[in-house]
Amino acid sequence: MPDTPAQDRPREKVLISPRYLAASLPTTHHDFLDVFAEETGWSTQTDNSSLTVTSPCRRVTIRHDQTAVGRGPHMVISARSDEDASERWHTSVSGAVPIKFVSTLLGTLAAELDADPDHVVYGIGAEPGQFELLVDIDAWSHFDASGLSGFISRDGQAAVIGRPPDSTAPPIHGDASIAWHVAASPDDLGHLWDISFTQQAPDFLMHAVVAKTLDPQPILRSTAFPFPKAVVPLVTIKHIPSPRPPAARPSPAEPARSPEPKRAPKTR
Numbered sequence: 001m002p003d004t005p006a007q008d009r010p011r012e013k014v015l016i017s018p019r020y021l022a023a024s025l026p027t028t029h030h031d032f033l034d035v036f037a038e039e040t041g042w043s044t045q046t047d048n049s050s051l052t053v054t055s056p057c058r059r060v061t062i063r064h065d066q067t068a069v070g071r072g073p074h075m076v077i078s079a080r081s082d083e084d085a086s087e088r089w090h091t092s093v094s095g096a097v098p099i100k101f102v103s104t105l106l107g108t109l110a111a112e113l114d115a116d117p118d119h120v121v122y123g124i125g126a127e128p129g130q131f132e133l134l135v136d137i138d139a140w141s142h143f144d145a146s147g148l149s150g151f152i153s154r155d156g157q158a159a160v161i162g163r164p165p166d167s168t169a170p171p172i173h174g175d176a177s178i179a180w181h182v183a184a185s186p187d188d189l190g191h192l193w194d195i196s197f198t199q200q201a202p203d204f205l206m207h208a209v210v211a212k213t214l215d216p217q218p219i220l221r222s223t224a225f226p227f228p229k230a231v232v233p234l235v236t237i238k239h240i241p242s243p244r245p246p247a248a249r250p251s252p253a254e255p256a257r258s259p260e261p262k263r264a265p266k267t268r
């Protein structure tokens with residue numbers, strides 16, 4: 001799965017593990033955001049380097065800035081009480097976040113915004129109940145120390161980190177408003193990707209991404225999406241055989257034909 005243009009490679013399904021290393025290039029995030037806007041009816045605005053997508057209620061924006069790649073978050077979701085108000089919360093995406101995680105993040109946001117915009121923006125309304133996370137203790141270890149808590153993968157390459165408002169731990173990325181941080185940093189590569197949620201970001205949004213990250217199952221994706229070469233040695237890739245077309249069934253046997261030629265009808 002080299003990082004070559006998608007149109008130049010045959011489409012094939014593969015299973016990648018661990019799933020948090022199924023990296024996707026920021027250009028893939030941009031392409032997905034474009035498709036997301038078209039399918040949801042959110043408005044778009046573009047300039048030379050950025051794509052901004054705005055919800056129909058004008059209170060949520062998603063901005064992808066290509067010039068920020070490698071220097072900080074290149075995709076930021078912002079929520080406001082109205083389009084001219086100050087930001088209430090944001091979620092930021094940096095690095096080669098797996099495209100499945102990005103699609104889960106945006107899909108969950110759009111669905112909840114359609115169902116209850118005030119709940120998304122203000123946190124008003126009933127939560128859907130206590131969130132449950134299924135954690136495989138063979139794959140993840142829980143930690144709670146030094147003002148931080150969460151989970152770290154057994155291989156040490158990924159982590160889910162929570163920092164409460166009254167924590168004595170240094171702010172994550174120097175931003176004291178960040179409450180949750182999900183990241184992958186393989187020893188051989190350093191920082192690969194991260195997603196951060198500020199204090200007032202909806203719990204359901206954080207939960208959707210964390211649940212996707214903690215799932216121990218391999219992630220299914222298409223080879224149509226470019227895959228960074230540097231990550232290939234760190235993952236296990238299982239190719240899924242393409243389904244074979246159904247075998248052609250023999251036509252029903254035709255009645256035996258007489259070897260004798262047909263005779264012209266007799267005339268009187």
